[in-house]
Structures are given as C-alpha cells and as structure tokens.
Amino acid sequence: MLYYIGAISLILIGMYAVLTKKNLLKIVVGLSIVDSGVNLLFISVGYVKDATAPIFSMPSLTADKMVDPVPQALVLTAIVIGLATTAVALGLVIRLYDHHKTLNINKIRQLKW
Amino acid sequence: MEFSPVLYIAIPLFAAFLIPLLGKVSKTLVKLTPGIVFLYLSYGSILLFPKAMEKPIVQVVAGFKPPFGISLYYGATAAFLITMVTIVGFVIWLYSYKFIIREPIEKYYMLFMMLITGSTGILLTGDMFNMFVFLEITSIAAYSLTAFLRDKDGAEAAFKYLLIGSFSSTFYLLSVMIIYSYTGTLNFADIAGKIDLIPPMAKGFVLVLVLVGMGIEAEMFPLNGWAPDAYSQAPSPVGAVFGGIVVKAGLYAMIRIVFLFFKTPEVMQFLIFMGILTLLIAEMAAMRQHQIKRMLAFSSIGQMGLVIIALGIGTMGSTSAALFQMFNHALIKSLLFFAAGYLVFHSGSKQIEDLEGLGYDKPVTSFFFAVGALAIIGLPPFSGFWSKLLILVSVAKAGDIAILLLILTGSVIEAIYYLRAVVKLYTRKEVPDNVRRTPISGLVAMGILAAIILYVGLYPGVIEKWLAPAANNLLNAADYIKAGLF
Amino acid sequence: MRKAIAILLLAIVGYYFINVFIHMPFGEKREGVGKYYLENTVKETGAANVVTAIVVSYRGFDTLGEVTVLFLAATGLGAILFGKRGEKRRLQGASVIVKTTSMMLYPMVVLLGAYVFVHGHLTPGGGFQGGAIIATGVLLMFMSYRHFNVSHNALTWIESLAGLTFATVGLIGLALGTTFLQNFLPLGTPNDLVSAGIIPIIYIAVGFKVGAELTGVLDNMLKTIR
Numbered sequence: 001m002l003y004y005i006g007a008i009s010l011i012l013i014g015m016y017a018v019l020t021k022k023n024l025l026k027i028v029v030g031l032s033i034v035d036s037g038v039n040l041l042f043i044s045v046g047y048v049k050d051a052t053a054p055i056f057s058m059p060s061l062t063a064d065k066m067v068d069p070v071p072q073a074l075v076l077t078a079i080v081i082g083l084a085t086t087a088v089a090l091g092l093v094i095r096l097y098d099h100h101k102t103l104n105i106n107k108i109r110q111l112k113w
Numbered sequence: 114m115e116f117s118p119v120l121y122i123a124i125p126l127f128a129a130f131l132i133p134l135l136g137k138v139s140k141t142l143v144k145l146t147p148g149i150v151f152l153y154l155s156y157g158s159i160l161l162f163p164k165a166m167e168k169p170i171v172q173v174v175a176g177f178k179p180p181f182g183i184s185l186y187y188g189a190t191a192a193f194l195i196t197m198v199t200i201v202g203f204v205i206w207l208y209s210y211k212f213i214i215r216e217p218i219e220k221y222y223m224l225f226m227m228l229i230t231g232s233t234g235i236l237l238t239g240d241m242f243n244m245f246v247f248l249e250i251t252s253i254a255a256y257s258l259t260a261f262l263r264d265k266d267g268a269e270a271a272f273k274y275l276l277i278g279s280f281s282s283t284f285y286l287l288s289v290m291i292i293y294s295y296t297g298t299l300n301f302a303d304i305a306g307k308i309d310l311i312p313p314m315a316k317g318f319v320l321v322l323v324l325v326g327m328g329i330e331a332e333m334f335p336l337n338g339w340a341p342d343a344y345s346q347a348p349s350p351v352g353a354v355f356g357g358i359v360v361k362a363g364l365y366a367m368i369r370i371v372f373l374f375f376k377t378p379e380v381m382q383f384l385i386f387m388g389i390l391t392l393l394i395a396e397m398a399a400m401r402q403h404q405i406k407r408m409l410a411f412s413s414i415g416q417m418g419l420v421i422i423a424l425g426i427g428t429m430g431s432t433s434a435a436l437f438q439m440f441n442h443a444l445i446k447s448l449l450f451f452a453a454g455y456l457v458f459h460s461g462s463k464q465i466e467d468l469e470g471l472g473y474d475k476p477v478t479s480f481f482f483a484v485g486a487l488a489i490i491g492l493p494p495f496s497g498f499w500s501k502l503l504i505l506v507s508v509a510k511a512g513d514i515a516i517l518l519l520i521l522t523g524s525v526i527e528a529i530y531y532l533r534a535v536v537k538l539y540t541r542k543e544v545p546d547n548v549r550r551t552p553i554s555g556l557v558a559m560g561i562l563a564a565i566i567l568y569v570g571l572y573p574g575v576i577e578k579w580l581a582p583a584a585n586n587l588l589n590a591a592d593y594i595k596a597g598l599f
Numbered sequence: 600m601r602k603a604i605a606i607l608l609l610a611i612v613g614y615y616f617i618n619v620f621i622h623m624p625f626g627e628k629r630e631g632v633g634k635y636y637l638e639n640t641v642k643e644t645g646a647a648n649v650v651t652a653i654v655v656s657y658r659g660f661d662t663l664g665e666v667t668v669l670f671l672a673a674t675g676l677g678a679i680l681f682g683k684r685g686e687k688r689r690l691q692g693a694s695v696i697v698k699t700t701s702m703m704l705y706p707m708v709v710l711l712g713a714y715v716f717v718h719g720h721l722t723p724g725g726g727f728q729g730g731a732i733i734a735t736g737v738l739l740m741f742m743s744y745r746h747f748n749v750s751h752n753a754l755t756w757i758e759s760l761a762g763l764t765f766a767t768v769g770l771i772g773l774a775l776g777t778t779f780l781q782n783f784l785p786l787g788t789p790n791d792l793v794s795a796g797i798i799p800i801i802y803i804a805v806g807f808k809v810g811a812e813l814t815g816v817l818d819n820m821l822k823t824i825r
Contacts, residue, residue, distance in 0.1 A: 004620040011283075011616075012609050018276065019605040031279050038286055041620075045294045046633070049626040054649035055723065056641055066649070068633035070293070073653040074242055077665045078286060080727055081249045084672035085282075087816050088256055089275055091679040094820070095260065095268040108269060119779040123766060126667060130762035133755050174660040176772075176781040177643075180632055183660045220678040227671050234664070246664035250671060257675030263682065271679075294623055297631015318619045 003044035010037030024096060024103045028089045035082035039075045046071030116157040118172045118187035121195060121233045125150055129226040136219040143219045144210060147226055151203035158196045165192035166582045169596045171239065179239065179598055180300035186239035186597055189586035193436060193579055194236050194365055200565075201357040201443050202229050204558045208451050209350045211552035221261060228254040228354060232362040239597055241289050241299045244366060248285065248330065251359055252278045258354070259347045270342035277329055277339045285326030288319045302597025305373045305590055320375050323367065330363025332414045333421065334391035341398075344410035345463070349454025352406060356413045356450065357443035364417065364439070368424050373590050376427075384425030389519050391418030396526040404463045405453050408530060409446065412489065415523060416442045422520065423504045426511050432588055433580035434503035440576060441500045441569070445489045448562040452482035455551045456538075465534055470542030478551050479538050481559040486531040488566050491524060496569035496576075645786030646720040646795040654725065655798045659780040662801070663765060665727075666808055670762060673812045676819050693743040701743040708736030716806030720795045726802040730809025737814045741821055749818055754811045761808035768797055768804075 014037055017030030046068035052061065054069040093103070100108050128150045135142045164170060169188035173179065187195075206225075213221050227250055234247030256278065260271035293299060295315065296307040311319065329336040344352045371380060392415050399411035416438070423435035455478045460467045472479040488495035491502070501524065508517050569576055586592070628634075636649055636657065646652040654662050693701075715722075716729025740747045772781035782796035 001621070001625050004623070004625065005617070008613065008616045008620065012613050015612070016605055016609055018280075019608070020602050024272070027276070031276070034279075034283055038283055038290075041287075042290050044625070045290055045623070047626050048628055053723065054637060055721075056647045056649070057721070064628075064637075066637055068629055069636055069649040069653055070299075070633040071290075072650045073658060074289075074293075074661075076650070076654055076725075076727060077242075077246060077661050080665045081246070081282075081668050084253055084668045085249070085275070085279055087672045087820075088253055088675050088679070089272070089279075090820065091676040092256070092260060092268050092272045092275065095263065095679055096265075096272060099265040099268065117773065117779070119773065123769065123779060126663070127763070127766045127770075129667075130670070130759055130766060134759050137755075173778050174780055175656055175658075176778045177657055181635055182657050217678055217681050220674055220681070223674050224671070224678060227667060227674075230667065243658075243661055243664070246661050246668070250664060250667055253668060253671050253675060257671070257678050260679050263679065268679075291619065291623075294629075297629045297633060299632070312622060314622070315619045318615055 003047070004041065007037050007041035007044060010034075010040065013037075022105050024093045024105060024108075027105070028086060028093060031089065032082065032086055035078070035086075039078055039082070042071045042075050042078070116160050118161065118170055118185050118237060119174060120157060121154060121237060122185075122230055124153060125226045125230040125233070129223045129230065132219050132223050132226070140218060143222055147206045147222055148203065148210075150226065151199055151206060154199045155196075155203065158192075158199055161187065162192050162196055162579075165189055166579060169586065169593075171596055171599060180298045180303040183243050184239040184300065184597065185237045186301070186593070187237060188593070188596070189579075189582040190365070190369075190436070190584075191236045193583040194361060194439070195233055197361070197440050197443050198229065198232055198236070198358050201353070201447055204447060204561055205350050205353050205357070207561070208353070208454075208555050208558035210554040212350055212454065212555060213348065215262070221258075224254045224258050224261075225354070228258065228359070232358045235362040235366050239301050241292065241301060241304065243299075245282065245285055245289060248363075248366070249282055251362065252282065252330075255343070255355065255359060258351045259343045261348055261351065262346070264346075266342075267346040270339075270346040274339040274343045277336070281326045281329035281336075283326075284322045288322035288326065291315055291319050291322075300597065301369070301373060302594045305594050306598075308374050316375075320371075320380065323370050327363055327367035327370065328387075330360065331367050331421075332360055332363075332391070332417045333367075333387055334394055334414075334418070337391070337395070337414050340414055341402075341407045341410040344413070345404055345406035349406075349450050349457070352409070352454075353447040353450040356409070356446040360413070360417060361439055361443060364420065368587065372587060373593060376590065381425050381427050385422050385516065386425075388418045388421030388423075388425055389516065391415070391421060392523045393418075393519065396523045400526055400530045402530075403465055405457065405465050405468065405534065406450075406463060408465065408534070409449055409453060412527060412531075413442070413446055415527060416446070416489070419501075419504065419520065419523070422516065423507065426507060426513075427588070428507060428511060429581070429584055429588065430510060431504065431507035433577075433584035434500060434507050436583050436587075437500040437503060437576060437580055441496045441566075442489070444562050444566055445485050445495075445497055448481060448559055448566065449485040449489065451555065451559050451562070452478050452485060455555060456482060459549055459551075465537060468534065468538050469540050472539035473541065475551065477556060478559070481563055482538065483535050484563050484566065486535050488570070490528045490531050494567065494570045496566045496573065498570060499573040499577075644782070644795055644798065646798050648720055648722065648725075650723075651720045651725050651798065651802070652795070655720075655801050656780075656782065659769075659801070662805070663769065663780070666762065666765060666805060669809060669812045670758065673758070673815045673819075676816055680819055698743050701739045705736050705740055708739065709733050712736065712806070712810065716802055717799070719802040719806075720798045726805025727809050729806040730811075731813060733806075733810035734813030734817065737810075738817055741817060749814055751815075751818070754815045754818075757807055757811040758815070761804040761811070764804040765801055765808070768801060772797070 014033030048067045051067045054066040172185040231251030295311040395415035402408040423431045488497040491497045640649045640652045644652045712729045712732035715724035719725030769780040773779045784796040
C-alpha cells in the first residue's frame with residue numbers, strides 16, 4: 001500500500017513542477033517524474049506477496065510463486081515511450097533556446113496560451 | 114498472400130523504415146513511396162471493405178487467441194474510417210509532393226508515414242494498451258511535424274502540444290492500469306464483459322481519465338488549447354493531416370471506449386453537453402480570428418463538437434449522421450487547408466485581411482477555397498449539406514429543440530465567418546503581379562477533393578448505404594464482444 | 600497565486616487517486632491473462648523469461664510499436680534540429696585517467712550490452728536494455744574524448760536494417776503461417792541459448808536498433824551544443 005502512495009506522490013510532484021515552474025528544462029524534468037511515478041505505480045500493481053521474478057531458470061520455480069508478468073512487460077514499453085517523448089521535448093527546448101536565448105517560459109510566450 | 118488488415122499498419126511502417134535507405138539512392142524515390150503505399154492500401158480497402166460491412170474481420174497478431182494475444186478488429190466502423198484515412202492520406206501526399214520543398218524531405222515523409230501508421234493503428238486495434246502505443250506514435254509524429262518548419266512559433270506550438278499531449282497519454286495509461294488491476298485483461302471485448310468487476314468509484318475515475326486523455330486528441334472543450342497553434346504553425350498539409358486524420362482517430366478511440374464500457378444515459382448527456390460547449394465556444398473563437406489558419410483550426414474544433422453532440426444522442430440515425438459528418442469534415446477541411454496553404458503562400462501573409470483580391474489573381478485556388486467554405490457551411494449541392502441535415506433531423510427526432518437551436522446558432526456563426534473570408538477573397542483590388550503559380554500536383558489534389566465533395570453531394574446514396582452498418586457496429590457492444598473474443 | 604491554484608488542483612486529483620488506489624488489492628494474486636502467461640509461456644513459446652515472451656511474442660505488436668516510437672524520436676529529433684549539425688562542441692576533454700579508463704571500459708560495456716540482448720529470452724534484460732547499455736558506452740566515450748565521432752551513415756544503415764529485419768520476420772510469419780509475427784522456427788529446449796523460435800532474432804534486431812537510435816539521439820543533441 002505504501003508503494004501506491006509513494007508512486008502517487010511522485011506523479012503529483014511531477015505535475016506540480018510542470019504546472020508551476022518557469023524554466024523549460026524543469027518542466028521537462030517534471031514530465032519525466034510523472035512518467036516514473038506512473039511506471040512505479042504500474043509495477044506495484046503487479047506485485048504479489050512472497051513471489052519471485054517471472055523467469056523459469058531453475059526447475060524448482062513454479063508458476064504460482066511468481067509476480068504478475070504483464071505490468072512488467074507493459075512498463076518496459078511505457079519507459080521507452082517516455083524516453084522518446086523526453087527526447088523530442090529536449091529537442092524542442094534546444095530550438096526554443098536558440099530562438100529566444102532564454103529558457104524562461106514567460107519571456108518565450110508569443111502565442112496565446 | 115491475402116490482404117489482411119494488419120497490412121494497414123505494417124505497410125506504412127515498412128515504408129517509414131525503408132525511406133532513409135531509398136533516400137541514399139534518389140530523392141524522387143522517397144517522394145513517390147508514400148503514394149505507392151496509399152495506392153496499395155486503397156486496393157486493400159476495395160477488397161476488404163464489403164466483407165467488413167457484413168461481418169467484422171478479427172485478425173490475431175502473433176498467433177495467440179484473444180485475450181492472450183493482441184487482436185485487430187476491422188469492423189464496419191473501422192473500415193469506413195480507414196477508407197477515409199487512405200483517401201485523405203493519398204490526397205495529402207499529392208499535395209505535399211510540391212509543397213514540401215524544405216529539407217529534410219525524407220524525414221518529413223517518414224514522420225508522415227508513421228503518423229498514418231499510428232492513426233490506422235488506433236482505428237484498428239482491439240487492445241487497450243496497444244491503443245496507447247499507437248496513440249503515442251501518432252502524438253510524437255505530430256509534435257515533430259508541428260515544429261517541422263523550425264521557426265520560433267512552430268517550436269513553441271509544438272512544445273505546448275507536447276506538454277498537453279503527455280498529460281493526455283499519462284491519464285490514458287493510468288486508466289489502462291486501473292482497468293487491468295481489476296479485470297486482469299487488456300482486450301477491449303474481454304474488458305467489456307468484465308467491466309462490472311470494477312467498483313463504481315474506480316469506474317468513475319477511469320471514465321474521467323479516458324475522457325480527459327482522449328478528449329485532448331479529439332479536441333473536446335476545454336482540452337483543445339493546443340489545436341489552433343499546432344494547426345496554424347505546422348505546414349499546411351500537416352494541418353490537413355491533423356484535422357482530417359489524427360482528430361478522427363482520437364474521437365473514434367474515445368467513443369469506442371465510452372460506448373463499450375460506460376454507455377449510460379448520464380454519460381451520454383454529458384457528451385451532448387460537452388459537444389455543445391465545444392461547438393459554441395469554438396465557433397465564437399473562430400469568429401474573432403484574424404489569421405486564416407487559426408480560423409480553420411477553430412472551425413475544426415467546432416465541427417468536432419457537432420460530431421460529439423450527434424454521437425451523444427446515441428440513436429442509430431444520429432450516429433450514422435455523425436460518421437457521415439466525420440467523413441465530410443475530413444475531406445472538406447483538407448480542401449480548405451490546401452487552398453489556404455497556397456493562398457497564404459501567394460499573398461505572403463497569414464492574415465485574412467491580406468487575401469483581398471486574390472480571387473481574381475489566383476482564380477482556381479480561390480475557387481476551391483470557396484467550394485470548401487460553402488460545403489462546410491452545409492449548403493447544397495455539396496456533401497456537407499446532407500450530413501448536417503441528417504444531424505439536425507436526428508436531433509429533432511430525439512425531441513430536443515434546445516439542442517437543435519444551439520446547433521443552428523453555431524452553424525449561423527460558422528456561415529458568417531466563412532462567407533466573410535470568401536467575400537474578402539473576391540473583393541476587387543489591385544494585386545501586384547505575382548509570378549508564383551500553384552503547382553499542378555496541388556491543384557490535382559484539390560480537384561480530387563472538390564470532385565468527391567460535389568459527387569457525394571449530388572448522390573449521397575454512395576456513402577449513405579455504408580453508414581447504417583458502420584453505426585450499428587459502433588453502437589452494438591454485444592456484437593463487438595462476441596466477435597472480439599471468438 | 601499560480602502555486603496556490605496548482606496545489607489546490609493537485610490536492611483534488613490526489614484525493615481521488617488515493618481514494619481509488621486505497622481500495623485496490625495489493626500484493627494479491629490476480630486471475631486473468633497474467634496467470635495464463637505464467638502457466639503456458641514455456642510450453643507455447645519456449646522462452647524461460649516470461650516477460651520477454653510477453654514483450655516479443657504474445658504482445659509482439661506492442662514491441663513493433665515501441666521500436667517505431669524510438670525510431671520516431673530519432674527521426675523527429677533529426678527533423679527538429681536539422682541544419683544545426685556539425686557545429687562546434689564546447690565539451691572539455693577529460694583527464695588522462697578518465698580517458699584511459701573509458702577506453703578500457705568501452706569494449707566491455709558494449710560486450711555487456713550485447714550479452715544482455717542475446718540472452719534476452721533466458722535472463723532478465725533484452726533488446727531495449729542491451730541497446731541502452733551500448734548507448735551508455737558510447738556516451739562514456741562522447742564525454743571523455745572531444746573528437747570521438749560516430750559515423751552517421753552507419754547508424755542510419757543499422758537502424759533501417761534492424762527495423763526492416765523486424766518487419767520482415769513479422770511478414771514472413773504472415774506469409775508462412777497465418778498471422779503477423781507468428782513463430783515459424785522450432786522452439787528448441789527451454790533455457791538453451793538457441794531456443795524460443797523467432798524471439799532471439801527479434802530481440803537481437805531490437806538491440807541493434809535501440810543502440811543505434813539512442814546513440815543517434817545523443818549525437819544529435821551533443822552536436823547542437825555551442
């Protein structure tokens with residue numbers, strides 16, 4: 001249960017950063033924190049008490065003593081997607097910095113928000 | 114090898130992987146590839162479309178039965194929308210052929226192909242997490258294309274879109290997580306059968322998460338702040354891709370999930386309410402725009418509001434009208450973006466004010482813009498007339514006069530600002546001689562769209578007969594579950 | 600003011616979150632597809648690592664999408680930062696100790712990455728993890744040597760060929776069997792290096808692709824620093 005609360009707090013902290021920070025890089029960091037929070041939450045959903053990793057490397061391991069493998073597989077995908085988003089976001093930040101010579105969001109805003 | 118629905122995803126993807134290698138050989142090859150892909154996909158549509166209208170084709174990927182493997186569900190609705198995507202995609206490619214002259218051209222076509230992959234994936238997939246993956250493919254391609262011109266505002270619009278878009282995907286992923294933790298499955302049909310395992314509180318939360326997550330892609334109020342900037346800063350063909358393809362895919366995803374899992378009267382009421390808000394606020398905002406592409410973007414949001422209202426009413430008639438409207442909007446809005454793209458290019462300014470007199474200087478492009486404007490307002494003999502009429506009839510049948518009046522108000526506002534732009538276009542004014550011409554490929558693309566719009570307007574039967582099975586497929590959750598789990 | 604609104608908003612969101620998750624079962628066994636995978640993976644796919652079997656085989660289509668997303672990120676970044684290549688980097692060269700150590704570590708890191716993705720169906724890890732490790736090795740070199748360069752041409756070829764391998768393996772499945780990405784090779788004995796049909800082939804392709812793409816992303820970003 002503590003795992004849920006920890007992961008949810010991470011999500012909220014990340015969202016707080018995105019909503020209030022003025023620095024573009026900090027906003028991107030906030031997005032990554034949200035991603036990590038979601039991934040941790042998903043992994044804890046798959047947790048089973050006293051169970052082990054879902055790999056049949058020894059004959060003594062049985063299926064009923066393993067954690068749910070599906071969330072792990074999905075989180076692997078989600079991590080990669082989060083990384084891709086972050087990469088594109090950083091590329092855009094580089095572009096914006098080039099045009100405006102600043103990372104402060106108040107000074108960049110030209111379009112209406 | 115028989116044509117299988119999975120090719121709608123695999124072929125554009127294959128092309129995207131192939132383009133950088135082709136680019137080493139010749140640029141012309143790169144430019145031609147997407148056209149070949151779309152022609153092949155249209156050929157597939159001709160083969161599969163009639164079959165899907167009778168019975169949904171469920172295609173298993175990797176040879177495991179659903180719910181254990183991922184399955185693709187090519188039903189009547191998906192078939193209808195995918196055919197639309199192939200037509201619009203082909204025309205957009207034709208238009209891009211001469212329009213995108215800025216390097217890196219191969220990257221443009223790679224991103225374009227992946228955007229198509231993502232959208233067809235959203236339309237086809239029968240798996241909730243797989244939909245998330247395709248949603249992300251679509252979004253990341255869209256962010257990059259928004260910033261393709263590499264100017265100041267493009268980067269800013271793309272960053273804004275990215276911020277909102279990542280919230281959207283986070284919310285959607287959370288909803289997948291909650292659903293999985295209670296039902297232990299990810300297949301849409303399987304979840305729909307087990308949806309009562311989720312306690313009411315969590316179910317409500319999931320509904321909110323899905324509506325927010327997908328509502329961003331479907332431009333539902335108040336989550337559409339990204340749209341006007343992205344539409345107006347991206348290159349014109351990309352604006353057409355957003356309005357014609359991406360938004361349609363997002364809306365389909367939202368409606369499919371809502372109709373499968375949460376189809377209660379309250380939710381439908383809420384959809385109608387959001388639709389009305391979206392329609393009215395967007396139309397009023399469009400009225401106030403001075404830039405032509407921003408005006409088109411807001412009008413696009415308004416049209417989505419109209420579709421959401423019709424879907425929210427949820428009768429057979431209104432759902433088929435909504436699908437018809439989606440089809441029409443995809444074609445007409447693409448035509449408008451194409452024409453606007455060259456008008457902006459010729460006049461050298463994005464402002465509506467500066468369009469004055471172009472109607473005489475550039476008669477063909479302006480004519481196409483006028484056709485699009487009249488069609489989207491819903492005047493006969495264009496196709497927009499029939500879909501709007503059908504929506505109004507179905508609303509009247511449902512007996513809600515207030516909604517009818519609100520839709521009419523929205524339409525009147527829409528008519529005013531479109532006519533204003535057209536009148537501006539045909540106001541006589543000396544225009545400095547302009548040697549730049551609209552290239553043939555652009556004119557052909559616009560001509561094809563205008564011809565389809567006129568043809569469907571004169572003979573609405575060609576589309577209408579496919580609407581009933583498509584709407585039935587969308588409305589009937591029990592059939593979906595039966596077909597999806599075989 | 601802005602902060603207060605943000606905190607209020609997040610408090611509401613957080614309240615609903617906690618309310619939903621507090622009732623969610625924690626650490627209990629779940630019926631559903633996860634159970635099926637645990638019981639049938641070895642029999643059906645021949646892979647010892649259930650997560651790998653899900654990622655590459657049962658939900659292989661997701662992985663194709665995932666590879667696409669990475670490819671997309673590299674392409675998109677290339678499009679966004681186009682025209683800025685080849686500008687001077689301001690990175691300082693590192694000290695002799697760092698340089699020597701990185702030179703010694705670099706091959707080992709790459710080897711470890713290759714090990715991880717080759718054994719993806721047997722041990723924890725796989726194409727994505729292995730590819731990420733390789734990219735870390737390249738990053739190490741980027742940071743210690745000012746003039747360390749990767750050939751952009753080679754990266755494009757690796758990326759495209761690996762992607763095409765993945766798609767081709769999928770299409771062969773469609774042509775020989777009935778469905779896209781269907782296994783068409785013998786399963787072999789579980790826990791052997793050569794086993795589990797097409798899973799190792801796909802994961803090796805993924806490993807190359809991820810390694811090349813992440814390297815491309817790093818290269819793209821470093822080249823733009825002025």
